[in-house]
Amino acid sequence: MQGILEGIRVLELGQVLAGPFAGAILADLGADVVKLERVEGGDDARHMGPAFRHGDALNFHVFNRGKKSVAIDLKSAEGMAVFERLAGEADILIHNLRPGVTESMGIDGPSLCARHPRLVYCAISAFGHTGPLAIQPGYEPLIQAFSGLSSINGGPDDPPMRTGASVCDQGTGMWAVIGALALLQRRHVTGRGGVVSASLLETALVWTGQKSDAYANEGRQPDRHRSGHPGFVPYEAFDTADAPLLVCCGNDRLFAKFAHELGRDDWIADERFATNRMRLRHKAELLAQIGTLLRASTRDEWSARFAAAGVPCAPVHTLPEAIAHPQVEALGMLQGVPGEDFRLTALPLSIDGQRPSHRSVAPRLGQHNAEFGAPAVPSKEGSTHA
Incomplete structure (x- = not known):
């Protein structure tokens, strides 16, 4: 080769x-x-x-x-x-x-x-x-x-x-x-x-094609999200007790698992949060609650829980942390x-x-x-x- x-x-x-x-x-x-x-x-x-x-x-x-x-x-x-x-x-x-x-x-x-x-x-x-x-x-x-x-x-x-x-x-x-x-x-x-x-x-x-195509075809200017996503909630980084963690709930099933791990099964029945389109409408309110809950434990603790539950997440690594990770080494x-x-x-x-x-x-x-x-x-x- x-x-x-x-x-x-x-x-x-x-x-x-x-x-x-x-x-x-x-x-x-x-x-x-x-x-x-x-x-x-x-x-x-x-x-x-x-x-x-x-x-x-x-x-x-x-x-x-x-x-x-x-x-x-x-x-x-x-x-x-x-x-x-x-x-x-x-x-x-x-x-x-x-x-x-x-x-x-x-x-x-x-x-x-x-x-x-x-x-x-x-x-x-x-x-x-x-x-x-x-x-x-x-x-x-x-x-x-x-x-x-x-x-x-x-x-x-x-x-x-x-x-x-x-x-x-x-x-x-x-x-x-x-x-x-x-x-x-x-x-x-x-x-x-x-x-x-x-x-x-x-x-x-x-x-930039995904953003410019949306403007050219639908007249939509892109929102700026830092680590977030315009189409999914929650789908961004949050502070934990010690370091940031990025969570990606790309559908309602994943959100239900995420809510369960946070002890908020009530969100699944709440009309404001039950579907992704409704979560987009009530994004600020939901993110504020998530942020408070995640700051109660460390990044490693949340990562282990979410991974076991099948919720996509990743630590926001520094470069030294990234290149030292066993996956990168492998x-x-x-x-x-x-x-x-x-x-x-x-x-x-x-x-x-x-x-x-x-x-x-x-x-x-x-x-x-x-x-x-x-x-x-x-x-x-x-x-x-x-």
Whole structure:
């Protein structure tokens, strides 16, 4: 399984996150991923934070494990010759360069695919491949703000806020991989590649789709619930005697079990609370009563009781609590990097029961120039390259 994409060559011109994450997915699945970097400094992610290992920041290691690095100057004739040769040998090309850059260099999707018809070309942008903002650059928080994603996070009295994870960057990397694999399948039939276009904005609009579709079709603006849900009550986090607990009663049967564990069987017959639609009408009144009852015992005590009764619930973990949990440990999501003393999160999928493992540490800048016939990178004191 580790070599499921063995024999597939990927050329990545990726910076920081979306493009490199797409490359990391393909590398973990066994593809030979060659990361092209600037001779001076390389991927900006190498310097996103203090040096972690080998002079590079942890962020760089997270999104560039298992790759090879070739550092070339794409503004030089020699560098472009190396690029053109590597593009001709590649199955997939991924880039998230600033809009307009590839066109100015003659290596945009239509141009490069005309020269190399079997190439699957994946272009990642901020605002999309068409429209009045197509040439605008962008970053995760900008796209979350622009797309409306920030406006649906948090509670009713909170200001708009971004999600804690880079869901647009990483999600766009995922869509690029999905599109690339789809075009590889088509190439088996037609012999030709094609161009995949993905963007942070389109990804954000998919993540907000449930809310925006409700507005587009029913005129409903989304309510903000923090941990809650617009369609079910109770379906959110509550404080207990020591730590928060999230409870999900997705139907009236589960609510009846929940009420029984709280010693409030009377709620089941109370017309205000008997059905979910009535609970939605009387939400504030019910939640206030639930909150008082749950604060009488600890999170672990309630969790044990609800789990035994079949009521879906979960502790609101901190990150240290989550990664130390036996379930997370059993999944083996944190995996060691070969030859190194640290672990990184692995791909969230298994094939035939086996999770793809990290193949190697992130490369030093220009570490593999000789292997791919590129000129050596001049060594400088304090630089990150070999």
